[in-house]
Amino acid sequence: MNPCCYVKEADVSALRRALLRWYRRHGRSLPWRETRDPYRVWVSEIMLQQTTVATVLGYYERFLERFPTISDLARGDEQEVLHLWQGLGYYRRARHLHRAAQFLARTNGGKFPTHLAEIEKLPGFGKYTARAVACFALHQSVPIIEANTRRLWCRVAGAEGDPTRGRLEAELWEMSAALAPKKGAWDFQQAAMDLGAMICTPRSPSCSICPLADHCEAHRLGKEEDLPQLPAKRSKVDIEHASVVLWNKRGEVLIRQRPPDGTWAGLWEFPLAELAENETPRDGIQRTVGQQVFASLRWTGRSHLVRHAIMHYRVKLTCLEATVGRQSVELPSSEWRTVDRLRSLPWSTPQRKLLIWLEKVGPPAQRTDRPPRP
Numbered sequence: 336m337n338p339c340c341y342v343k344e345a346d347v348s349a350l351r352r353a354l355l356r357w358y359r360r361h362g363r364s365l366p367w368r369e370t371r372d373p374y375r376v377w378v379s380e381i382m383l384q385q386t387t388v389a390t391v392l393g394y395y396e397r398f399l400e401r402f403p404t405i406s407d408l409a410r411g412d413e414q415e416v417l418h419l420w421q422g423l424g425y426y427r428r429a430r431h432l433h434r435a436a437q438f439l440a441r442t443n444g445g446k447f448p449t450h451l452a453e454i455e456k457l458p459g460f461g462k463y464t465a466r467a468v469a470c471f472a473l474h475q476s477v478p479i480i481e482a483n484t485r486r487l488w489c490r491v492a493g494a495e496g497d498p499t500r501g502r503l504e505a506e507l508w509e510m511s512a513a514l515a516p517k518k519g520a521w522d523f524q525q526a527a528m529d530l531g532a533m534i535c536t537p538r539s540p541s542c543s544i545c546p547l548a549d550h551c552e553a554h555r556l557g558k559e560e561d562l563p564q565l566p567a568k569r570s571k572v573d574i575e576h577a578s579v580v581l582w583n584k585r586g587e588v589l590i591r592q593r594p595p596d597g598t599w600a601g602l603w604e605f606p607l608a609e610l611a612e613n614e615t616p617r618d619g620i621q622r623t624v625g626q627q628v629f630a631s632l633r634w635t636g637r638s639h640l641v642r643h644a645i646m647h648y649r650v651k652l653t654c655l656e657a658t659v660g661r662q663s664v665e666l667p668s669s670e671w672r673t674v675d676r677l678r679s680l681p682w683s684t685p686q687r688k689l690l691i692w693l694e695k696v697g698p699p700a701q702r703t704d705r706p707p708r709p
């Protein structure tokens with residue numbers, strides 16, 4: 336059914352009462368629901384993008400302990416912001432958060448705007464995030480559509496088609512706006528998100544205990560498992576990387592910072608090569624550090640393998656280890672550091688796994704001229 340037609344025919348008042356009654360009994364207790372501070376709600380919404388609630392909880396508390404206000408975040412160093420964010424992934428979110436705080440500190444005295452049109456202009460604010468902060472912090476009755484509510488309202492309306500684009504996406508926003516009460520929209524939208532997350536799950540929804548079962552077209556038609564009709568997920572693409580841990584005579588390792596744009600922008604890593612088809616880790620490392628440096632390496636015989644998934648990629652990262660006799664080895668945006676001074680820097684997840692391995696095995700005790708076979 337068309338979502339707008341559903342709203343016209345439904346008993347909206349009864350649906351609201353059923354949803355809110357369930358929420359009062361079963362709604363999740365989350366720290367960002369205990370505040371109406373726009374900044375704290377904003378931080379939670381940015382962290383929750385592409386990330387589970389369970390993962391965010393610890394990060395949220397640590398981040399706000401270090402940066403309790405917009406002004407504190409604006410004054411913070413981007414490297415520290417990224418360090419606090421490491422492990423959450425999608426680091427562009429953290430940079431947008433930081434830049435938006437700096438913008439507000441410059442233009443609005445560190446205060447969060449109150450008008451939706453102004454909120455939408457901030458870096459990192461899409462349609463959902465702007466309305467989520469407006470609703471949950473500023474008590475504005477605005478529609479909320481994200482993964483859980485998209486699935487919930489698709490099923491309730493019995494809507495067929497791709498809900499992530501085109502006319503159906505617009506109709507779901509209209510449905511959310513029509514269902515939300517003018518007063519108490521905060522509770523209603525949080526309730527809808529919780530119901531989608533806890534009951535109206537992607538697979539095997541718990542329709543027998545759902546408070547909206549009597550209002551749900553998909554349940555009436557037995558199409559709960561068929562809706563929503565999301566586009567097929569992209570298949571995983573396998574890519575291979577190679578890193579090298581280079582030790583100098585002072586017991587330091589060479590690290591470098593990634594460029595300010597692109598994947599893992601601004602994070603630190605051991606010199607890394609993205610391998611071309613049929614390129615070996617040694618060839619990739621040679622290409623990264625240069626022939627002259629590569630010829631001077633003395634391989635330790637140790638290696639480490641890391642596997643990691645990011646978005647639609649499966650990454651296989653092979654790390655080799657060597658020592659260098661010369662002190663002048665340099666790469667762009669690189670520096671030498673002792674291992675105990677690496678933890679304070681922001682690392683991508685696969686590179687952080689290499690750091691953990693390095694901390695565990697320690698510096699090489701013996702040197703060989705033969706490279707390992709990973």
